[in-house]
Amino acid sequence: MVLSEDASEAFSKAIREISRRIGGEKVLTDPEDLIPYSIDASKRFEGVPWAVVRVNSTEDVSAVLQVADRERIPVIPRGSASCLTGAVVAKRGGIVIDLLPMHRVEVYPEDLVVMAEAGATVQRVDEECRRHGLMFPPDPASSKVATVGGALAENAGGIRGAKYGVMKNWLLALEVVLPGGRVLRVGEPTLKWRWGPDLTGLFVGSEGWLGVITRAWFKVIPVPERVVRVVGVFPDMESAGRAAADIRASGILPLGLEIMNAETLRAVSRATGIDLPREGAMLIADVDGPREAISRLAKAVAECMRRAGGEVTLSDDPEEMERLYLARKMAYASLTRLYRAVEIEDITVPLSRFPEALRRIDELAKRYGLPLPTFGHAGDGNVHPTICYDPDDEDQVERARRLAEEICDVAIELGGAVSGEHGIGIQKTGALRRELRARGAEYYLDLLREIKRVLDPNNIMNPGNFDL
Amino acid sequence: MFLAFIDAASAMIPPEVELARGGLARGGDPLGLGPRVRSAWAEGLDLPSRGELLFYAGDFYPVMGYAELLLRLTRSPLSTRRLASLGGALMKLGLLPAALRIAGRGANSRYQASLRKAVNTLIRLGVRPAILREEEPSFGAVLHTYGLLDEFSEHARGVWERLREAGVRTIVTPDPVAALFFRKHYPEFVDGWDVDAVTWVELVAERVASEGVRLGPVSRWAMRVTYHDPCVQSRMMGVVEQPRFLISEIPGVDLVEPTRRGVNTGCSGDGGLELVQPEVARRLALARGEELKNTGAKLALTSCPACLLTLRSSGVEMFFGDLIDMVHDALLSAKRGEPREVAWAGARRPLRLTKPRGLSVEGLTSTLAELASRCVRCGFCNPTCSTAQVLDGLESRSARGRVTLIRAMVEGRDLRPGEVLDRLYTCVLCGACEMACPAGLPVPDMIIYGRALAIKLGLVKREELGVDGGDRR
Structure with a gap:
């Protein structure tokens, strides 16, 4: 978006004021600095922002939001920009707030609590916890880059989600800066607190649309005593899906339950050199627990896999486990290496419908004639069919678009959601509307608009997200 | 036409680079010290001047003491830029080299001594290489690194001719940067290039193992040491085990590893950065120096003259030494034992070559457009990026940010080439991003081609705007 001359003058004035208040060295306005922040x-x-402000403190964020709100300048909070939906792109210009310089992490081992500033990466939070024998359970595949602020704003999940859920399950308290510069504190860093309705949830998954998350307190847990990895190779995805459902039904809660189809396995093999089966499907179950119980639990999981037709191997060798973990973490990256355009879908369905969802995705792949490597988190019913196509072939682009819609429709029909953990951003706005319509929940969007009006009356926070 | 370009290029590149380029043109080395100074280390050595195996000292070792002096001056109250312009003027008058020659002799003697020790070590191990003395050509690191690729390409062809005249088939060099150039960039830029190159560390470790040499104890080295892997040696050429083998062979030396080691080593702030953006380079050197010191070792060894320069100038209170010196001394009291089988003997990691489709604006543009289109934008490179680490993740000076900028440049977006060049010059070419890249992009090569393209586009723009209308930095 290009500014008119008047607006441009007003913007320059605003930027000068921000520079004066927080320090000019934190403000970037050269196009050569802004373009790297456009993706x-x-x-x-x-979308190229008009300016980038690299904040060092909550006070810095507050100053920016005060000026931006007064001058009606869009503001986009940004961490590592590893999101997949366009959520942190400056769709209508404005100021990108770069939170990476805010990366303090403090562990309180006796309280089982960790405090992290928004710009710290999820992996770093986990590493700091591990120095004290603790772990930070959420584990998005991008944990090496994904920041705490971004992971909260996207309510990210990840590989350990089967047992440990998503970011919101670990959040205790939040600090958020609202438009106008007010600093809002929600909750206490204690395992329980009651301030009435829990408003932390308002900001979880908000994709920078209501305010800027500046820091958060999470509960953490001791590192599991033992972890065993059970790997099953199946003739097809549906039987792997059945095994996953069976494991869940047997009362065992693996910490991770990851599924990959043959197309994904082949891609990972080709891109990383890791030796994997080339046909069928793979299910990786990580079972954690006390030393005494672990082998019984692992055997029960193995039995479920065998019953569904799987060939099973068990391992607790750290190197072997790391190898397989890497294979799964590299799935999306491997696809991007082999195909010129990939669009990753992110649907969830109720666990009982998971095998059916996999079968229908398989049918769609055949019908559309596009490569559709599929992998995901069988433990929480979240699967990532990834559409691969040639962006220069108009026919393929159109087919990819329709395929994406149909994948979302599968989720809607089976009683699931169009996005499990990647978020809405720009990519999923249409699909979200269809989902809400199917549930008779259109009022949800109206209510969101009302809330937005209260917290952000001038609509400066990440306008264009959710397309509202 | 070509010569006209070379002269025009000086309008785009920073004065510091111009200084090094001028030195190379006049004296044959980046500081313009001349062949006599450069070959002084080899005085008194009785070695042939032709032969299949050449000991190559490289651009840095023979003059690194003078560079150390220059680096100290740039950290003086005089700003680098003013100093560089002053230096440029002095260089033109031939005065800078003269001044350096006088003032830097003391600091330089230890680098020269290391070169002699490197050669003597080889001789003791039964290897008798040729040396080219005053005839040894620069390998042109300055030209390639700063994106002066036409000049580099022509220079490299000249080097090849000189090596062929001397009958060289294999180069052994203590300078890992030179080894990387001869193994990767020369094949990229010189058609038919057929000279092999090996680092001194590789060859010596192989000989010690295969000849069954038992290195002896040396009281002055009996202490706790750590080892700093130079990025070009470990990450890019895969030489990780060899230096550790040599250190562990010496009785009484206790090796402790820093957090970032082997292929995951951390940059100490060279890669050309110390010349163009000394403040960022200084932060890198300080961070790496502290990390090495935190191992509890008294001495940090390394195998790269540029790393030694930056670490020794980092201000970190620790001894920084050359692995050559230690191995040389340990060989003096060595004994004969049984030959040992080592897994890495003779193993040379094949290097991936990136050949641009020509060095014209069109050639570079199409090469970069194809490569940049493969960037996934995931940002997995950024946490590993040396400069982003010391700049709080500043996107425009991080790996992904530079690739984004290159893509914008080849798409013809309205950018100032001089400003693009400035962002690209912040890269230390350490290659950490390349290793983290899921799409397998050769990011350091892209940076070099991006620099070359930015220089050329800047010149085109200047011509359109009239000579002084551009954005000289």
Whole structure:
């Protein structure tokens, strides 16, 4: 978006004021600095901000939001921009707040609590916890880059989600800066607190649309005593899906339950050199627990896999486990290496419908004639069919678009959601509307608009997200 | 036409780079010290001047003491830029080299001594290489690194001719940067290039193992040491085990590893950065120096003259030494034992070559457009990026940010080439991003081609705007 001359003058004035208040060295306005901030990992959406402000403190954020709100300048909070939906792209220009310089992490081992500033990476939070024998359970595949602020704003999940859920399950308290510069504190860093309705949830998954998350307190847990990895190779995805459902039904809660189809396995093999089966499907179950119980639990999981037709191997060798973990973590990356355009879908369905969802995705792949490597988190019913196509072939682009819609429709029909953990951003706005319509929940969007009006009356926070 | 370009290029590149380029043109080395100074280390050595195996000292070792002096001056109250312009003027008058020659002799003697020790070590191990003395050509690191690729390409062809005249088939060099150039960049830029190159560390470790040499104890080295892997040696050429083998062979030396080691080593702030953006380079050197010191070792060894320069100038209170010196001394009291089988003997990691489709604006543009289109934008490179680490993740000076900038440049977006060049010059070419890249992009090569393209586009723009209308930095 290009500014008119008047607006441009007003903007320059605002930027000068921000520079004066927080320090000019934190403010970037050269196009050569702004263009690198125009992208995220969607590879589709771009938008060049008018300025980038690299904040060092909550006070810095507050100053920016005060000026921006007064002058009606859009503000986009940004961490590592590893999101896949265009959520942190400056769709309508404005100021990008770069939170990476805010990366303090403090562990309180006796309280089982960790405090992290928004710009710290999820992996770093986990590493700091591990120095004290603790772990930070959420584990998005991008944990090496994904920041705490971004992971909260996207309510990210990840590989350990089967047992440990998503970011919101670990959140205790939040500090958020609202438009106008007010600093809002929600909750206490204690395992329980009652301030009435829990408003932390308002900001979880908000994709920078209501305010800027500056820091958060999470509960953490002791590192599990033992982890065993059970790997099953199946003739097809549906039987792997059945095994996953069976494991869940047997009362065992693996910490991770990851599924990959043959197309994904082949891609990972080709891109990383890791030796994997080339046909069928693979299910990786990580079982954690006390030393005494672990082998019984692992055997029960193995039995479920065998019953569904799987060939099973068990391992607790750290190197072997790391190898397989890497294979799963590299799935999306491997695809991007082999195909010129990939669009990763992110649907969830009730666990009982998971095998059916996999079968229908398989049918769609055949019908559309596009490569559709599929992998995901069988433990929580979240699967990532990834559409691969040639962006220069109009026919393929159109087929990819329709395929994406149909995948979302599978989720809607089976009683699930169009996005489990990647978020809405720009990519999923249409699909979200269809989902809400199917549930008779259109009022949800109206209510969101009302809330937005209260917290952000001038609509400066990440406008264009959710397309509202 | 070509010569006109070379002269025009000086309008785009920073004065510091111009200084090094001028030195190379006049004296044959980046500081313009001349062949006599450069070959002084080899005085008194009785070695042939032709032969299949050449000991190559490289651009840095023979003059690194003078560079140390220059680096100290740039950290003086005089700003680098003013100093560089002053230096440029002095260089033109031939005065800078003269001044350096006088003032830097003391600091330089230890680098020269290391070169002699490197050669003597080889001789003791039964290897008798040729040396080219005053005839040894620069390998042109300055030209390639700063994106002056036409000049580099022509220079490299000249080097090849000189090596062929001397009958060289294999180069052994203590300078890992030179080894990387001869193994990767020369094959990229010189058609038919057929000279092999090996680092001194590789060859010596192989000989010690295969000849069954038992290195002896040396009281002055009996202490706790750590080892700093130079990025070009470990990450890019895969030489990780060899230096550790040599250190562990010496009785009484206790090796402790820093957090970032082997292929995951951390940059100490060279890669050309110390010349163009000394403040960022200084932060890198300080961070790496502290990390090495935190191992509890008294001495940090390394195998790269540029790393030694930056670490020794980092201000970190620790001894920084050359692995050559230690191995040389340990060989003096060595004994004969049984030959040992080592897994890494003779193993040379094949290097991936990136050949641009020509060095014209069109050639570079199409090469970069194809490579940049493969960037996934995931940002997995950024946490590993040396400069982003010391700049709080500043995107425009991080790996992904530079690739984004290159893509914008080849798409013809309205950018100032001089400003693009400035962002690209912040890269230390350490290659950490390349290793983290899921798409397998050769990011350091892209940076070099991006620099070359930015220089050329800047010149085109200047011509359109009239000579002084551009954005000289």
